[in-house]
Amino acid sequence: MDLGLRGRSAFVSGSTQGIGYAIASALAVEGVRVTLNGRTADRVDVAVAGLRAEHPGAEVTGIVADFARAEEVERVTAALDDVDILVNNVGLFGLAAFDEIDDDEWMRYFEVNVMSGVRLSRRALPGMLDRGWGRVVFIGSESGVNVPPDMVHYGTTKAAMIALANGLAKLTRGTAVTVNTVLGGPTYSEGAAAGVAAAAEAQSMSVEAMRDAIIGQNTTTLLERFLEPSEIAHLVTYLASPRASATTGAAVRADGGVLTGIL
Numbered sequence: 001m002d003l004g005l006r007g008r009s010a011f012v013s014g015s016t017q018g019i020g021y022a023i024a025s026a027l028a029v030e031g032v033r034v035t036l037n038g039r040t041a042d043r044v045d046v047a048v049a050g051l052r053a054e055h056p057g058a059e060v061t062g063i064v065a066d067f068a069r070a071e072e073v074e075r076v077t078a079a080l081d082d083v084d085i086l087v088n089n090v091g092l093f094g095l096a097a098f099d100e101i102d103d104d105e106w107m108r109y110f111e112v113n114v115m116s117g118v119r120l121s122r123r124a125l126p127g128m129l130d131r132g133w134g135r136v137v138f139i140g141s142e143s144g145v146n147v148p149p150d151m152v153h154y155g156t157t158k159a160a161m162i163a164l165a166n167g168l169a170k171l172t173r174g175t176a177v178t179v180n181t182v183l184g185g186p187t188y189s190e191g192a193a194a195g196v197a198a199a200a201e202a203q204s205m206s207v208e209a210m211r212d213a214i215i216g217q218n219t220t221t222l223l224e225r226f227l228e229p230s231e232i233a234h235l236v237t238y239l240a241s242p243r244a245s246a247t248t249g250a251a252v253r254a255d256g257g258v259l260t261g262i263l
């Protein structure tokens with residue numbers, strides 16, 4: 001299906017690997033001019049080269065910025081005036097006991113997981129509204145709806161992200177600009193794979209056995225497996241397209257059935 005995206009431009013934060021890279025790749029397939037982002041020049045250069053090799057002829061560029069540093073975000077926002085699609089993907093993730101998370105760590109999570117979307121959207125939305133078309137997609141998590149006790153800081157910031165996207169959608173009333181959130185589930189990205197491999201080595205298990213054991217602990221995962229980054233990316237690409245013109249202000253699930261309620 002042609003999603004009608006050819007010639008559009010997109011910025012995907014945190015996109016040198018994992019879900020962000022998969023989103024950038026899926027957009028590039030549709031003929032979108034994609035700008036990647038990562039914390040170091042080396043990682044950005046490798047990701048840009050990788051996408052160009054995978055999709056010959058694709059227009060791919062990169063911007064280096066660490067979203068934990070507000071001053072570096074200016075390097076990104078200056079390039080967002082003409083972007084048609086903004087994907088707020090960058091984020092921190094980690095397990096931690098609630099009573100061991102200090103204020104600095106809480107603020108670091110809010111700085112990256114929430115304020116990155118605030119700053120990027122604040123710069124990109126006015127241009128979208130002026131031009132009469134645009135898409136903002138936040139990459140959220142089922143943890144923002146069902147906050148896990150061992151990741152309270154993460155889940156709280158993902159809940160704030162859902163609220164942010166919902167509020168921004170109301171600012172686009174009566175326009176062809178939409179704002180949505182994708183609620184992802186457990187995804188086998190490079191980061192997750194590294195964590196599984198480390199746990200497997202520590203317990204003298206195979207990676208496959210450890211992966212199955214970890215996902216098996218989540219009894220509400222109806223798919224009973226990790227998601228692939230491309231499965232998140234497919235939904236994001238649809239929401240970024242004119243085909244999704246009737247979807248805005250929504251938190252759309254791509255969680256593998258982790259959230260089992262009707263709504």
